[in-house]
Amino acid sequence: MISLGIESSADKLGVGIIDDTGEIFANVRRTYKPPKGSGIHPREASDFHSTYIADVIRDAYLESNLTPDEIDLISFTKGPGLGPCLRVGAVAARTLSLTSGKPLIAVNHPIAHVEIGRLIGGLDDPVVLYVSGGNTQVIAYSQGRYRVFGETLDIPVGNCLDVFGRNAGLSDKEMPMGRVIEIEAEKGSNYIPIPYVIKGMDVSFSGILTHTTKLLESGKYNIADLSYSLQETIFAMLVEVTERALAHTKKTEVLVCGGVASNNRLKKMLDEMSASHGKGVKFKGLEANLAIDNGAMIAWLGLIMYKAGNRTALSDTLVDQHFRPDDVIVNWR
C-alpha cells in the first residue's frame, strides 16, 4: 500500500510518499520565508502554500517515479496549526481524493511526528519531546491514547528563540534562527540568571522571553552570553519535564522531534539525562529532514491509521487549529 501525505500546518509545505514497509519514495518540502524582522504571517504563508502546492505534489511524484494511479491513499494534516495554512493542504487532499477516488485520512500533526520517530528511530514506545516553532509538548502513549504529559502554557520554545533572535537583531536569512542562537551560545560562557519557569509538568516561556529581552536592552550583556544562558535555562526546563514523564511512565526510550530537535546542546542534555536516569534508557534524535515538519510523516500516520481500519468521512475533513493528540483514539498499536 502506498500513501501520499500533505503537510501544511505552518510555514512548511510538504508532500511525502511512503509505503507500508516504511520505504520513503519522496519527501519534498518548500518553506515560506517571512520578510526580515517579522514572524510567520498566516495569510501570507497560506498564499505561498496555494501558489506552490501543485508544484510540490508534482515534484513528489517526479521524485518517487510513481504515477498518481499507483497511490492508494491520501493523508493530510487536520491540525493543530495555522487555520489558513491547514486549509490549503486540506483542500488539495480533498481534491486529490475526490478526483482519484482514493480514500482520505485526516491526521494529527504531533502524532505524526511521534510515529515517524518510532519508524525511523527504531523505537517501540518512547517518551517524546516535541519542540518546534509552533508546539512544545511532552507526549507518551498510555492506555489507548497519546497523552500530553507536559506542555507550554504560552508560547512554544522555538518561538521564544526566534523572537529573542529577532529582538537581538540576528538574521535568519542563511539558517533557522534557532541555529543562529545555537552558534552564538557556543561562544558564550557566563551564565546570566534567567527565571526558570515550570508549573507542575508544564513550562512557560513568555516571561523568560520578556526578561531576556530586557537584559539585552540594558546593554550590560553580550548576545553570546545571553543566548547561552537562554538555551541552558529553557532546555533544562524541557529536559526536567521529559525526565519526570519518563519516571512516571517507566518507559525506557526518549525521542526528540520538531525543528528545535536539531539543536546539539539540547540533544546532549537529553542524552545525559537518559543515560543517568536509569540503566538501558535509550535516547534518539532524527535527521533534520524527518525531525522537522514533512509530508512523509503525514503519509505514514495516514497509512497505519487506515490499515487499522480508520476512515475519514468527507464531512470530517475540516481542519482543527487546536487538534490535540489526546483527542485521537489510538487503535493501531
Ligand code: AMP
Ligand atoms: P518547526 O516548527 O518544526 O518547523 O521548527 C522550526 C523551529 O525550529 C524554529 O523556531 C527554529 O528557530 C527552530 N530551530 C531550527 N534549528 C534549530 C537549532 N539548531 N536549535 C534550536 N532551534 C532550532
Ligand code: MG
Ligand atoms: Mg511540527
